[in-house]
Amino acid sequence: MKNISKLLLVLFLLISGVSYGQKKSKRNAAASPAQTTQAAKPEKKSPFKKYEDIVTAEAVSDDGLFKVHTVGDKRYYEIPFELLNTDMLLVSRISKIAEGLGGGYMNAGSKTNEQVIRWSRVENKIHLRSISFRSVANDTLPIQLSVSANNYDPILAAFSIEGFNADSTAALIEVSDLFLSDNPSLSGLSVGMRTNYKVRNLDRARSYISRMESYPENIEVRHDMTYNATSPPSNSKSGTISMEMSQSMYLLPEVPMQPRLHDPRVGWFTVRQIDYGSDALKSDVKTYIRRWRLEPKDxxxxxxxxxxxxxxxxxxxxxxxxxxxxxxxxxxxxxxxxxxxxxxxxxxxxxxxxxxxxxxxxxxxxxxxxxxxxxxxxxxxxxxxxxxxxxxxxxxxxxxxxxxxxxxxxxxxxxxxxxxxxxxxxxxxxxxxxxxxxxxxxxxxxxxxxxxxxxxxxxxxxxxxxxxxxxxxxxxxxxxxxxxxxxxxxxxxxxxxxxxxxxxxxxxxxxxxxxxxxxxxxxxxxxxxxxxxxxxxxxIAEKAGDPKYLFGGSNSFDPSSQTESVGNDPVKATRYGLANLKIVAPNLAKWTTKPGEGYADLEELYGELIGVWSRFAGHVVTNVGGVYEELKTSDQEGFTYQPIAKASQKESMDFLIQDVFTTPEWLLQKEILSNIEPSGAVDAIGSMQSRMLGNLLRRDRLERMIENEALNGNEAYTLTAMLSDLRKGLWSELSGTKPIDAFRRNLQRAHVERLVALMEQDASNRSDISAAVRAELKFIQSTAGSASARYSSGIMQYHLKDVEEMIESILQGE
The missing domain is CATH 3.40.390 (Collagenase (Catalytic Domain))
Known part of the structure; x- marks a missing residue:
């Protein structure tokens, strides 16, 4: 029995040794190179594709600023790393436009946006940023860190890097989505248009890229964009707005042109920058003129x-x-x-x-x-x-x-x-x-x-x-x-x-x-x-004092800076212009009609005739309460602002009363009016006269007159004198029983309404305007009340009674 037990023990030990030997050999095998290759985890797959798998044999490629590739319905940019973080100008235009889009002032070629952009790499993505140069500081100054931190440029789009070129000096990105999504910075539709035309969305299924070409300094893209819209500007039943957009990406000079500082005494369009690196004790606004880069060959x-x-x-x-x-x-x-x-x-x-x-x-x-x-x-x-x-x-x-x-x-x-x-x-x-x-x-x-x-x-x-x-x-x-x-x-x-x-x-x-x-x-x-x-x-100093070299933009207070005017005397020029219009008016039908044709041209020209007369009259209005502006620097003599002389303002007021606010009989050409409309002349002429009256009684004009009197006393044409002259002129019929025609009645009502409007504007901060206007209303009320009794019953009497009661109601309701 013992011998049997010993035999079993020996067999057990032998079996254990074989087992141990097998495990050891497996461990040793695992440590060998061949075994390691077989047992190790597979390497992580690269996120990038091979170049030839992207730019296939079927690709249509174009070399230039970037290489661009069309592969089926996909579009790729091959962006050289040396051009990352480089300034480029992206200009968006409408190259084909829907009829009526923008109300007639947009067209094929209209620019919708321009922005400086930069392409940059962030890990495995390429970012497209819109760059602003409004706030700047020299890169060597510490404050540039703050300028950068407080003016962080927006990312317009982000693209995954698909792969690299053969020598890994350029990244491939697919840019189809940039041009087929509704990116506001590339779109031809403003926020206002989207609201007006009730645009719902961009229909990608009906949008596509039609052209992508690369040139040495620029890349040109054309893409059709179709929008679903409830109220399109044309073809309303289609519920659609389609347009072709043009995107021009232009490489800006590596070294910018030397800017030229603007001087407001010479007129130029400008660009502005806030320079935080200036030695001035504040952020310094630098304004540069816009000009082409012209440099002499020799x-x-x-x-x-x-x-x-x-x-x-x-x-x-x-x-x-x-x-x-x-x-x-x-x-x-x-x-x-x-x-x-x-x-x-x-x-x-x-x-x-x-x-x-x-x-x-x-x-x-x-x-x-x-x-x-x-x-x-x-x-x-x-x-x-x-x-x-x-x-x-x-x-x-x-x-x-x-x-x-x-x-x-x-x-x-x-x-x-x-x-x-x-x-x-x-x-x-x-x-x-x-x-x-x-x-x-x-x-x-x-x-x-x-x-x-x-x-x-x-x-x-x-x-x-x-x-x-x-x-x-x-x-x-x-x-x-x-x-x-x-x-x-x-x-x-x-x-x-x-x-x-x-x-x-x-x-x-x-x-x-x-x-x-x-x-x-x-x-x-x-x-x-x-x-x-x-x-x-x-x-500039060499030309000082010579009016031929002065600059002035249009404004509402300077009669020497007006649109559509000629000559240095608005009253004289308008008298000449009016004399000519009085010759044109009775000849207009003869000059603009042809046998067998209607009166559409005559109607158009007559409406424009009233408009021309309105412009001429407006030049004279600007003299009243007017101020000459001549831009100067502190080393020049004289004042920048100089009120118009009292005599000139009074002359202008007399002209307006006599030739603008008196019914223009010369415009009432029966041969014209009887052929172009059943009615409307009263409204058209009344509207022109009311506009002139409203312009004359502008609050800012009256405030300038108050200030002029405060600074110059008796040398000024005063607010009360002007209002009195105007009232006497507009209501001159009330001194007797002269007929008050329909044009004049319209103008008188407009006068009262404008005075009331001035009082309402002045209600929150009462000034001399309220006092003077209230006095004028009382004068008119009293005069109309007295005069109404002198007229027999009829529209003139009704008109005066209406004016009297209207003013009474207004003054009581203050």
């Missing part, structure tokens, strides 16, 4: 005073849609500015070219950010505009698109007839001679190009010329109608019948050469905006 010759071509001239291409007969005038309008650039030392600085044909350049497009164009738009809108795109870092204009709307011709034809027809026989027709229409178009293009060069309106330019000089052929042919094409001095409405050889249409003038020289002349040796300042100031 700096040494330029420094010697020779005319030199710029390294890169300004080139405008004419839209292929421009009618052939108008192209010469468009070219002239563009290249008229060469004379102004010669004043700045440059020759051939601005050039007009025809757009290349499809055969010459199949890739040319007016939406391409590399090209500036004059677009000819098939639209009923009567307008033209001259926008531009600029680098917010420096004010450098990158490109621009002048827009001419087809029906703008109609506006110029009509006003040419109305404003010059009395003295200009060739204007007395709806078929204006082609050469004269062409001359008008030329000057409109020049005006819009001026905007695109950086110049705003200068409404003070017309005031530089004596009014009677505009009746001189010698003067007007040499100097034009104003000192700049940038004024709204479209026609010479001062010239009278018999003034032979005068110029009728505006042109460039001396201010244009002065402003272009000031903004564009290269100043050798001035290596910063501050270094240029002394020279720029000296150029």
């Amino acid at each position: 700096p040494e010759a330029y420094a010697r005073g020779e005319l030199v071509e710029p390294v890169k001239p300004i080139v405008y291409y004419l839209d292929p849609a421009t009618p052939e007969k108008w192209r010469p005038y468009f070219r002239q309008g563009i290249e008229d500015w060469q004379v102004a650039f010669e004043a700045a030392g440059f020759k051939n600085a601005i050039i007009a070219k025809d757009a290349p044909t499809k055969e010459e350049d199949p890739d040319w497009s007016p939406e391409d950010a590399r090209y500036s164009t004059v677009r000819y738009v098939a639209s009923t809108t009567r307008n033209a505009v001259g926008p531009s795109v600029s680098d917010p870092r420096s004010g450098e204009i990158i490109e621009s698109d002048i827009i001419w709307y087809h029906n703008h011709l109609r506006s110029y034809r009509n006003r040419y007839l109305l404003e010059t027809g009395a003295a200009n026989p060739s204007a007395r027709t709806l078929d204006t001679p082609e050469a004269e229409i062409g001359e008008m178009m030329r000057r409109v293009i020049s005006h819009e190009v001026g905007h695109a060069l950086g110049l705003p309106h200068n409404m003070k330019a017309s005031f530089a010329y004596p009014t009677d000089s505009l009746r001189s052929a010698t003067f007007t042919q040499k100097w034009g109608l104003a000192t700049t094409i940038m004024d709204y001095t479209r026609y010479n409405y001062v010239a009278q019948p018999g003034d032979e050889g005068v110029r009728w249409v505006r042109m460039l003038g001396p201010y244009d050469e002065y402003a272009i020289n000031w903004g564009y002349r290269y100043i050798p040796g001035a290596d910063s905006p501050e270094a240029e300042k002394e020279t720029l100031n000296q150029w």
Whole structure:
């Protein structure tokens, strides 16, 4: 039994040893390289695809700023890492537009947004940010940390990196969603349009990318966007708004152009920055003018005073849609500015070219950010505009698109007839001679190009010329109608019948050469905006005291800065203009009707005739309570603001009472009114007179008159004197029993209503206006009450009683 037990023990030990040996061998096997490979966990799969799996053999690729790829319905950007965190300008435009979108003032080519963008990498994503340069500080200053922290730029979109190119110097991202989603910064629909047209959403199924091309300095994308809308501007039953958007991404210069500091005494469009690194004891607002980068090819010759071509001239291409007969005038309008650039030392600085044909350049497009164009738009809108795109870092204009709307011709034809027809026989027709229409178009293009060069309106330019000089052929042919094409001095409405050889249409003038020289002349040796300042100031000082070189934007208080005015005497100019309109009115039917045709043109021209008269009258209104503004610096003599002389204000008031607020019998042409409408003349003329009255009794005007009296005493035309003169003029019939016609009754009621409105405006902070207006109302109430008894029963008596009771009710209800 013992022997059996020993035998079993030996067998157990043998079995245990074999088992141990097997486990040990497995452990040893696990430690061997071969066994390790088999047993280890599989490596983590890369999140990136191989380049060739993305950009397949079927891909359509285009090389340029970025490589761009179309693979089926997917679009890719191949972004070089060296271009990450680089400033680029993204310009969004509507390249094809729905009819009526935007109320007529948007068109194919309209810009909807411009923004500086940067592409950046954050781990495995590429971010697209919109960058602002409104708040700045030098990168070397500590405060830049705070500027950056308090002006964090928004991320417009984020993209997963799909893969890399062969040498891993560029990342591939799919950008389809950027252009097929409703991103507000790329959209053609504003918030207001979305509300107005009741836009519900973007329909991605009906939206697509139609073009994506890369050029050395820019990438161009076209994408169709279709929206579901309850109230679209056209094709209402479709419930749809479709448009094609153009996105131009343009590489900005690595080194921005040296900015030029703005001086408000010379008119320029500007960009503004808040500089927190300034030595001023506050954040310093830096304002730079917007201008093209013009640098002389031969700096040494330029420094010697020779005319030199710029390294890169300004080139405008004419839209292929421009009618052939108008192209010469468009070219002239563009290249008229060469004379102004010669004043700045440059020759051939601005050039007009025809757009290349499809055969010459199949890739040319007016939406391409590399090209500036004059677009000819098939639209009923009567307008033209001259926008531009600029680098917010420096004010450098990158490109621009002048827009001419087809029906703008109609506006110029009509006003040419109305404003010059009395003295200009060739204007007395709806078929204006082609050469004269062409001359008008030329000057409109020049005006819009001026905007695109950086110049705003200068409404003070017309005031530089004596009014009677505009009746001189010698003067007007040499100097034009104003000192700049940038004024709204479209026609010479001062010239009278018999003034032979005068110029009728505006042109460039001396201010244009002065402003272009000031903004564009290269100043050798001035290596910063501050270094240029002394020279720029000296150029202004040299012209001090000469009205030809003054600048002023339009405002409501300065009679020397008004739109559509001519000459330096608003009363005299308006008298001349009114004399001409009194000749035009009785001839309007003869000049605008043709056998076998209706009276639509006559109706249109008659309405515009009232509008012209209203503008003329408005120039005189501005004299009352007016203040001249002449921008100055502290080292210049004189005052910036100077009230209009008392005698001039009184003369203006007398003119308004006699020629504006008296019924304009000359406008009541039976041959016109009996053919264009069953009624409406009373309302049309009444509305014009009421607008003039409302303008005259503006609160800010009355406040200026109060202040003028406080500062200048008896030298001022006072508020009470003006209100008294107005009342005596508007209610003059009440001194006897003169008939009060329908036009006058309307005006008298409007007078009372406007005085009441002034009292209501003054209710929360009563001033001298309330006291003076209340006194006027009592005078009118008393006079109307007394006069009503002198009239027999009828509408005139009813009118006066109504006025009396209306005022009584108002005064009792205070």
